[in-house]
Amino acid sequence: MFNEKAQKMKLDDIRELQEKRLLKQVKYAYENVPMYKKRFKEEGIKPSDIKKLEDARKVPFTVKDDLRDHYPYGILAVPKEKVVRFHASSGTTGTPTVVSYTKKDMDVWGDLMARCYDSAGVEPEYIVQNAYGYGLFTGGLGFHQGAEVMGCAVLPTSTGNTKKQIKMMNDFQTEVLAATPSYAIYLSEAAEKYGFDPLEDFNLKVGMFGAEPWSEEARESIENSLGIKAQDVYGMSELYGPGVAVECPEQNGLHIWSDEFLVETIDPKTGEVLPEGEKGEIVFTMLTREAMPLLRYRTKDVGSVTYEECECGRQHPRIEKIEGRSDDMLIVGGVNVFPSQVEAALLETEGIGEHYQIIVDRDVLDKLYVRAEVDKDHYESSEYDEEKLKKEASENLTAVLNIKARLKLLEPGTLPRTVGKAKRVIDQREEQDRIEEL
Numbered sequence: 001m002f003n004e005k006a007q008k009m010k011l012d013d014i015r016e017l018q019e020k021r022l023l024k025q026v027k028y029a030y031e032n033v034p035m036y037k038k039r040f041k042e043e044g045i046k047p048s049d050i051k052k053l054e055d056a057r058k059v060p061f062t063v064k065d066d067l068r069d070h071y072p073y074g075i076l077a078v079p080k081e082k083v084v085r086f087h088a089s090s091g092t093t094g095t096p097t098v099v100s101y102t103k104k105d106m107d108v109w110g111d112l113m114a115r116c117y118d119s120a121g122v123e124p125e126y127i128v129q130n131a132y133g134y135g136l137f138t139g140g141l142g143f144h145q146g147a148e149v150m151g152c153a154v155l156p157t158s159t160g161n162t163k164k165q166i167k168m169m170n171d172f173q174t175e176v177l178a179a180t181p182s183y184a185i186y187l188s189e190a191a192e193k194y195g196f197d198p199l200e201d202f203n204l205k206v207g208m209f210g211a212e213p214w215s216e217e218a219r220e221s222i223e224n225s226l227g228i229k230a231q232d233v234y235g236m237s238e239l240y241g242p243g244v245a246v247e248c249p250e251q252n253g254l255h256i257w258s259d260e261f262l263v264e265t266i267d268p269k270t271g272e273v274l275p276e277g278e279k280g281e282i283v284f285t286m287l288t289r290e291a292m293p294l295l296r297y298r299t300k301d302v303g304s305v306t307y308e309e310c311e312c313g314r315q316h317p318r319i320e321k322i323e324g325r326s327d328d329m330l331i332v333g334g335v336n337v338f339p340s341q342v343e344a345a346l347l348e349t350e351g352i353g354e355h356y357q358i359i360v361d362r363d364v365l366d367k368l369y370v371r372a373e374v375d376k377d378h379y380e381s382s383e384y385d386e387e388k389l390k391k392e393a394s395e396n397l398t399a400v401l402n403i404k405a406r407l408k409l410l411e412p413g414t415l416p417r418t419v420g421k422a423k424r425v426i427d428q429r430e431e432q433d434r435i436e437e438l
């Protein structure tokens with residue numbers, strides 16, 4: 001087992017180490033990041049007020065805008081000369097957020113990602129086909145480095161050129177696919193188009209999937225079509241990148257590497273810390289980050305954390321599957337709707353394919369439209385009955401959403417395909433470019 005000592009830490013030891021590291025990290029951030037010193041002063045607290053783990057709740061939050069406000073170098077606690085890597089968000093919605101790493105941070109990140117591969121069931125002799133984008137995005141290089149630290153061979157195919165991707169998957173008989181779940185689905189469809197049967201021709205064993213929320217039904221579909229164990233990997237650029245938490249073979253939540261991350265769940269409206277196990281916004285403090293020590297970083301991800309022991313023997317607490325991003329959450333006619341709920345309802349309906357779009361519009365009242373492709377095999381089969389399928393899928397949607405969705409079934413292949421994160425939600429309540437024909 002890779003870094004067994006860290007992976008198999010007892011919960012009491014984790015908590016003891018967290019406390020020691022938290023106290024040190026708060027002091028470090030206060031002394032080296034002017035933003036924190038200022039914020040602590042405004043709140044009337046000093047690092048010495050943080051005496052035990054529970055005092056973490058006294059520490060002010062950090063949010064994404066704090067990073068934007070510190071463009072270009074980000075929240076730096078070290079002289080620029082000590083930085084060995086920068087990554088940045090795409091900045092499509094404004095100023096990019098930049099994150100930075102020292103040599104020590106890179107080592108920690110590599111170790112965390114290697115633990116993820118190990119926990120997910122990857123063996124050092126496997127070849128990892130890394131189809132995450134290389135570049136400013138942390139996905140490509142994060143999955144790359146971790147695989148090398150683990151001792152695997154990496155095939156850095158990056159995104160795009162699907163035909164070549166499939167050829168190499170076959171020629172190299174790669175055991176691991178690291179990709180977004182939507183790209184994995186796309187790949188399995190494309191493989192068939194190019195004349196491969198993934199179950200017969202490929203040698204895939206484990207999928208390392210992250211960077212977007214996905215449902216249990218999507219997992220099942222990927223596992224069946226590619227013949228792999230599809231494992232969820234969680235992280236975000238602000239917290240090194242991928243590698244914060246990962247599933248183990250039990251697939252019952254994602255173990256958070258809690259010797260490095262202190263997790264809290266808060267009420268997103270009031271900021272109050274919620275009791276263990278309650279659903280809320282997930283907040284992380286990086287306990288040893290050197291270049292940019294973020295304290296109580298608000299992820300906007302909604303989920304719950306359990307401390308119950310896992311069959312795998314790891315005592316690191318688990319995030320039960322991320323339900324969605326509080327940013328992604330749509331409020332339609334006063335009802336909260338997560339795109340992941342729509343996906344779950346659609347994939348639960350036999351005969352519906354993996355590609356769909358959610359459109360929110362308004363005339364007098366908010367309206368929720370769902371456009372979903374019919375599964376190709378089902379569409380071509382004699383069983384296909386549009387009315388019947390539509391009725392069944394609509395009922396499944398109503399059951400999870402508590403609001404009526406207007407469903408339209410589409411022919412297979414109608415919706416645009418994507419190689420990165422899929423754009424599945426269109427909120428045109430404010431937009432000018434409307435899709436008129438719904």
Ligand SMILES: [Zn+2]
Pocket residue numbers: 248249250255310311312313314
């Ligand atoms: Zn486990």
